[in-house]
Amino acid sequence: MTFDIKICGLKTPETLDAAVAGGASHVGFIFFAKSPRNVAPEQAGALRLAARGKAQAVAVTVDADDAFLDAIVQAMAPDMLQLHGKESPERVAEVKARYGLPVMKAFSVSAAADFDRIAPWRGVADRFLFDAKPPRGSELPGGNGVSFDWRLLAGLDPSIDYMLSGGLNAANIGDALRLANPPGIDISSGVESAPGVKDTALIEDFFKSVRIARGRSAA
Numbered sequence: 001m002t003f004d005i006k007i008c009g010l011k012t013p014e015t016l017d018a019a020v021a022g023g024a025s026h027v028g029f030i031f032f033a034k035s036p037r038n039v040a041p042e043q044a045g046a047l048r049l050a051a052r053g054k055a056q057a058v059a060v061t062v063d064a065d066d067a068f069l070d071a072i073v074q075a076m077a078p079d080m081l082q083l084h085g086k087e088s089p090e091r092v093a094e095v096k097a098r099y100g101l102p103v104m105k106a107f108s109v110s111a112a113a114d115f116d117r118i119a120p121w122r123g124v125a126d127r128f129l130f131d132a133k134p135p136r137g138s139e140l141p142g143g144n145g146v147s148f149d150w151r152l153l154a155g156l157d158p159s160i161d162y163m164l165s166g167g168l169n170a171a172n173i174g175d176a177l178r179l180a181n182p183p184g185i186d187i188s189s190g191v192e193s194a195p196g197v198k199d200t201a202l203i204e205d206f207f208k209s210v211r212i213a214r215g216r217s218a219a
């Protein structure tokens with residue numbers, strides 16, 4: 001079974017290279033003006049070239065309209081769309097049909113009952129992303145560096161394909177993998193030296209911790 005690692009919120013060639021070199025299966029670009037990780041579609045288009053054939057490029061949007069999605073898809077040709085807002089099942093289906101791309105739908109989680117909410121999106125979204133609920137007052141629906149109780153995932157229907165995100169870092173990824181055993185993980189602020197500033201050394205540390213946790217050599 002494959003295990004996916006997404007490094008999200010990339011803005012520079014150096015950090016994108018570090019993500020790919022470390023073994024990222026996915027690299028994410030944020031298209032949300034309020035985020036310190038926000039990039040222009042053309043900027044992401046230039047950056048993602050270095051990942052072509054090595055990692056899937058994911059465009060992360062929040063309740064984006066067709067005009068904005070058109071601009072993103074045209075400028076960067078993403079491999080996947082991550083919808084991180086309040087997109088309905090109908091909107092997810094519409095986006096999938098319009099672009100012919102797989103869609104990962106994000107949900108925030110704080111209790112086991114939150115997993116019941118995904119039922120209408122099953123069979124529509126290709127994959128789910130489970131993130132923590134944003135802290136009160138945050139303007140960001142994701143990228144807040146907060147975690148939820150990973151033990152909640154242990155009882156999830158194993159046929160649900162998802163990535164675990166929210167507050168992951170080199171220090172806690174071992175516990176997260178042990179408790180949740182997810183098919184994929186997604187990290188952003190945990191590999192940053194300041195909001196929106198990715199750090200190549202932190203990216204390398206993260207991959208090292210993942211390898212150790214998964215029982216592989218840290219070298």
Ligand SMILES: O=C(O)c1ccccc1N[C@@H]1O[C@H](COP(=O)(O)O)[C@@H](O)[C@H]1O
Nearest residue numbers: 008035142143144145166167187188189
């Ligand atoms: O990162 C952002 O700024 C962001 C903005 C809008 C929607 C989603 C965003 N990020 C997503 O949230 C996860 C978790 O972030 P973190 O590791 O807790 O900082 C991130 O990987 C993105 O998929």
